[in-house]
Amino acid sequence: MLKYVLRRFIYMIITLWVVITATFFLMKLLPGNPFGENASKLSPENLQILREQYGLDKPVWQQYLKYMGKVFQGDLGVSYQYPTREVVDIIKHNFKASLELGVESLIFAVIIGLLLGIFAALRHNKAGDYTAMLIAIIGISVPSFVVGPLLSYFVGVKWGILPPGLWNGPQHRVLPALALSFGTIAILARMMRASMLDVASQDYIKTAKSKGIGGKAIVWNHMIRNAILPVVTILGPIAANVVTGTLVVETIFSVPGLGHQFVQSIVTTDYTMIAGLAIFYAAILIFVMFITDIAYGLVDPRIRLGKGR
């Protein structure tokens, strides 16, 4: 197991390195001048001073090594758009709201998704199953940037039940979290259903039945407990879903989170900000993938021993 963890850890580091390298060189390839339109108003001397200040006068490989070193020390540079703000400070300042939104949507998704999946599996091939799976497939097909505006418009504006945006009290949390959880609910419900059906055909369920254990006890003690384990393996896709979802959901509901900031920096072409946030998000997702792989290894010994992939 330790060897497996170590191997996954090395992969994680390599992937991170690839992401940072790709980000750096893509940013180097960007067209235009990093100092924007007003660069023409600056004298060549001033421009030179600026270049030196940002280290842009050195050869590319030196810039690369310097950037790499800085990133690993947790320094993602200074925003081009707001030269007084460090990217890391912006992350610290805005990440709280995103994290809160993400966790709340996950709680929604886990409760509703698992229940929906269990319900569908117990009503296998009956109307309830088809309804639940139709809901799930609609959840996959209708992305959060469609659900968000619809929720905001109908629940928020037209019916006025909940505020259509902003981020002040608990009542502001419900709609964004719900919009964000939609896709995750669908993924979880489908996975849970498949897993439950898989467990239902196992011999130990037959044994339990023949021992005369009641239906509810079988479902709770034997089926759900065993079926829930493989579900951890889709943690990676779920995290990706939630993280990319925050970009649009925060923009739609004007949540002052990091996703909103990311979209803003794309609009204002704030390159250091984009690069920094992309690396930050990639690091989170790659870390989640690492955790998923470890969990996978714990659940399924075949993976750990290197036969699975």
Added chain:
Amino acid sequence: MENIAKSQFEPAVKSGDKEAILRPSVSYWQDAWRRLRKNKLAMAGLVVMIIVAALAIIVPLVSGYDYETQNPSAVNLRPSAAHYFGTDDFGRDLWTRVWWGARISLFIGIMAALLDLVIGVLYGGISAYFGGKVDNVMQRFIEVIYSIPYLLLSILLLMVLGPGVSTIILAYAITGWVSMARLVRGQMLVLKEQEFVLAARALGAKPFRIILKHLIPNALGVIVVQITFVVPTAIFAEAFLSFIGLGIRPPLASLGNLLSDGATYMRYHPHRLVFPTIVFSLILLSFNLLGDGLRDALDPKMRK
């Protein structure tokens, strides 16, 4: 009990060749089609998909409007007989723009799937066929690429390449092929141990002939299923990128930028959000339903 006729207990007449196969043999694809036809949801998906594709091709040709001509005297109109889906803030006909957008979104989805297919099948096929060190190196490479979140990489790529139909396809394909390659490799590893491959090799078939003529056709079922899931993912990626301001640029219409505009104007002109949403969701829904149905119809594990 008594009223059962005695004739029913007569021994069957021995006639003709007992070994003869009475029914015509059913090929793998015929069998899959038969299973698929029984799946109502999948068939609904297929029908919707065909209708949407037909409308996306025909409507821009016959609607009498085009996607970019502006009409200042018909701004933000509600749906009417002249404009089935209403008009936008430049007086452009939404009925035309939505179907034009569907056309572009479908084009992006299908092209991305094809690119995925070519790269993924070649990579996975080569990796699995040669095995050993080649496989090892190629798989290590895949494991690194696999963990890179594709939407983030697409964002960076589009910043550099600039938004556009071809750059979106490219940005998607650069990371998208990995799942296909893994899937194909897994299938190939199973298939290449089977006797018909050994027979082909014994007859002197070259590696690429074996990959192309024997392994890929046999893995086709899984590949087809994967494609039906890649198309909606790519369409989703386009819409997502358009939504955050990196997708197809107006005046060209795509479902992504129509949705993004619709969300901005929904408070005053809800029709601008509702119609693109319906078409977009129908496309994704139909592909997902068909994909699910195909997986059940083609998956060898389900065929007991």
